[in-house]
Amino acid sequence: MIIKQFQDKPLAHYSYAILSGDKISLVDPSRDPKPYYVFAEENNAQIVAVFETHPHADFVSSHLQIHNETGATIYTSKLVGADYPHKTFDDGDTFSMSEVIFSALNTPGHSPDGITIVAKDKKSKHAMFTGDTLFIGDVGRPDLRERAGNMKAKREELARAMFQTIQNKFKQLPDETILYPAHGAGSLCGKNMSTDSSSTLGKERKSNWAFKNLSEKDFTDHILADQPFIPSYFGFDVDLNKSGASSVESSIAKIPFLMEVATVEKNITVVDTRNEIDFKNNHLPNSINIMARNEDDKIETWLGAIIAPNEPYYLVVDSITKRQEIIERIAKIGYEAQIKAVVTLANLDMEQSDKFDFSTFEGRTEDYTILDIRNRSEVQEGKVFANAVNIPLNELRHSIKIIPRNKPIVVHCAGGYRSAAGSSIVAKEMKEVKVFDLSEKVNIYK
Structure with a gap:
């Protein structure tokens, strides 16, 4: 069993490919499936399964696109009520792939429908793909599913469910089980995650606060306190992942491009991704400056926090060379369909920001x-x-x-x-x- 971890740095998201023989299974894939296809080609292997640990709130998964393009079976919990073609995967269910046996654990807490995927090969190597349930140094926040998804749940109920999950669900797994979470430090799906990209269950049992000898009340009080804000797009992405997103390439291809514009429709918000200095010197009316200079500028998070789901907007880029890159980043949260057009600006005076002394x-x-x-x-x-x-x-x-x-x-x-x-x-x-x-x-x- 060979495990390949893929990282999306701006969203602090980890996804996985598990290779055994000439077969590959994926766990929680990102919106763009190309990296997984490249991995399959490099190993002369076929993608046969996609595991969705839950309907994700912070990014759009490519599970349906991968199913349509490769024929891979999607596995997810029956509690999701998924609208896409799938096989249910819950407590007691297994799937064999070459020398690997995958099994499911229902692990509610972050969401009511979350599962952990356990993989074991013939050499008794154990790995667990915990989604947003168990992180390195923390557990998933329980306050994202009160207003979104097929199964709505109050944060207090999910906090108590997380306590039971941590207390009971992983007891049969050995300490050497390698832990692979869906997120690391920087994600809004938890509050105190480690910068490490993997751990072992034994290490977490010793160092993760959630495994300490706490009462249910102390556990729930801690997990509910001081959670990060919830961006506007989170509920939107839960619902989109429940139904399955369209092909990212076809969705991006529909977006118009306009070069050297000086005006756009009035009353439509303009999202300007250029450097703040360029923005302040000249920008279209009705513009908001959400910079996308590099990976450290988290345009995915802040666009999804500032712009509402289904709200139309124009997208300003500083060069045609940035067009594809920025659209692909925006597509990760499913906001590409809201773009009226991608534009570059004309060399004309429009609006300036106030000069600060x-x-x-x-x-x-x-x-x-x-x-x-x-x-x-x-x-x-x-x-x-x-x-x-x-x-x-x-x-x-x-x-x-x-x-x-x-x-x-x-x-x-x-x-x-x-x-x-x-x-x-x-x-x-x-x-x-x-x-x-x-x-x-x-x-x-x-």
Whole structure:
């Protein structure tokens, strides 16, 4: 049994290919199936199975596309109520592939329909693919399925289910079982995940807080506290994964491209992915600056947090050479179908952001309304400015009315990336007041 791990860094997502003989099974594949196809070609092997541990909230899976293109059987829990062709895979069910036997464990907690996939080969090598149930150093958050999916569940119920899962479901597995989660540090599906990409069940039994001798109440209190925010797209992706997404290539191919434009439809939001300096110097009206300069700019998360599911938008890229890359990243969360057109900008004057005189602000911060758009958990650890108004970035578009308008506004986050988006949102909606981005200058005050 050879296990290949694939990483999607911006979403902190891990997916897997398990090779035995000339057959391959996949676990929780990303939206683009090409890397798995390349792996199959390199090993002269056939993809015969796709395991979905649950309907994912933070990315769109390619399980249906892979089924349509390879004939692979999709395995998922009967509790999902999946609308795509599949075989149910629950407690006691097994699937044999060459020298590997896969078995299912129902492991609710992150979701009511989650399963863990256990793989064992003839050499008694054990591996477990835990999806969003058991992470390295943590467990999956239980608060994502109250408003989405075929089976809605309250967070308290799922927290208690997670306690039972951790207490009882893995007892028969040996300590040397290699643990492969669906996410690592940086994912919004948990709060204290390790940067390690794999572990062993024995190590987690010793070091993961969830395996400590806790009462059910202490366990549930801990897992429910201080969870990250929930982006708008999470419920949308749960439902999309339950039905199965269309081919990523055909979906992307439908998006129009317009070159060197100076105007677009009024009242349609424009998402501008260029560098903040270029954006501030010139941009289309009604624009929001969500940068996509590199993998460290998490456009997937912030686009899905700021733009609502099914909300149409124009997408600005700085060059035709960036078009495909950025669309493919957006397709990972299923937001490509909402793009009215991808555009590059004409070399004409359009709108500029207000010029920020930092020296004036530095000496008289009381003359400004300071807007802190960090998450509430970040603010609880300490304010940068004592008099700042806190509205998290993901809530900003719906909270404009509560921002004071009697002073110029300075927007800040923790390092500058989010404040570029936040200041553009506020400036778009509040034309009667000056809006400035503190950007990286915030580091002076930390």
